[in-house]
């Protein structure tokens with residue numbers, strides 16, 4: 001079978017592909033943003049001293065890291081409406097199901113990144129803020145969080161890229177993201193290479209763009225040439 | 237001296253688990269007084285300093301600042317800390333903020349002053365510690381001595397009523413100790429109330445009203461500096477001074 005350049009180009013610029021890629025990207029962005037919002041308090045709890053909250057949070061992490069994403073997607077889409085009536089209503093579409101499932105799952109991974117980033121901020125930083133009379137909230141907002149965020153950027157972008165690819169699993173619940181669109185076209189025409197290559201190019205462009213953004217953000221966050229304080233002489 | 241003490245530590249005990257880090261510590265510091273605290277490593281000097289501004293909570297006894305008892309109901313620890321500056325051994329500057337930003341953060345957030353006011357005040361104190369020309373640099377770009385002077389300026393920007401120093405020169409290369417001590421001496425001469433944990437005996441002689449010697453969590457003796465160096469009252473103090481001389 002010949003490679004049909006015509007088919008490839010028209011797939012690449014088709015509305016279906018573009019829309020599929022947009023769904024992929026928006027599901028990733030919204031899902032990851034939700035995961036970050038959920039995982040930040042969870043990381044604080046896990047690093048904190050409240051035992052009950054800590055047990056609950058580590059239970060969450062344990063469960064959602066163990067469950068395969070595919071199972072979680074199918075569970076949220078097919079089984080959840082059986083237990084909870086509001087999910088039977090028409091507004092509950094595959095996009096919302098995928099968003100819910102992937103956020104729950106991603107939060108369990110993101111929490112570890114947040115946790116180690118928060119831990120890497122020296123205790124003296126918080127102590128200095130407290131000693132200045134700042135409130136705990138301000139110490140977190142202006143001192144601990146910005147320093148932890150810098151550490152978390154690279155692993156967070158890695159997670160984002162992983163999630164971008166994982167969204168393709170949502171084809172099992174008939175979400176019209178990029179891979180679903182690709183498979184529909186392939187099933188219709190049997191022109192594998194043309195449609196696969198077009199999809200590949202979309203993924204490559206999305207991932208490379210992200211990596212470029214990561215570089216820029218990291219540069220913006222690198223505040224001092226020599227990095228950390230105490231460059232000359234540490235604690236004895 | 238007469239009147240009430242600015243800082244009063246009364247029968248304070250502090251435990252870390254089973255370990256007693258402070259035992260029956262009593263210390264009164266009056267407005268304008270300069271106290272030097274010394275003693276062997278692990279004797280509880282840092283613990284005492286950290287208890288005074290509530291970075292650590294003591295287990296028994298009372299600590300009062302300007303008549304307000306720490307941890308008493310209705311007394312805000314955060315508000316007290318705004319009147320007590322602290323300088324750490326490791327500087328603890330905020331590495332993601334410029335020197336000037338380090339100095340304006342707390343005044344802006346806690347004293348309701350404008351950005352312009354905070355900057356002007358910060359420039360004043362940075363000038364006073366002779367580092368105004370580095371105001372836009374980041375801490376990582378400065379030497380240890382410069383960083384510690386910024387840390388002092390940052391604390392002064394809160395216009396505190398007392399300053400606590402926890403071995404401010406012991407993380408510094410020897411050639412940078414002088415510049416930090418000069419700034420501290422200048423501050424002492426301006427009338428600031430100071431508690432300094434330090435083993436810089438020249439500084440103690442020049443500046444201290446009293447030297448407090450600690451060992452194993454207790455204050456072993458309190459004397460005038462000349463008296464302390466010439467005639468230490470306890471054997472342990474004598475042994476400690478001996479070691480210090482032979483460093």
Ligand SMILES: Nc1ncnc2c1ncn2[C@@H]1O[C@H](COP(=O)(O)OP(=O)(O)O)[C@@H](O)[C@H]1O
Pocket residue numbers: 252255257275276277278279280281282283284
């Ligand atoms: N957070 C802590 N947990 C347990 N022990 C501590 C803690 N901080 C200090 N200590 C112990 O308390 C004692 C006094 O410490 P510290 O006040 O730092 O002494 P110094 O400043 O005089 O060297 C030491 O034996 C130290 O090991």
Ligand SMILES: [Mg+2]
Pocket residue numbers: 281282283402403
């Ligand atoms: Mg100490």
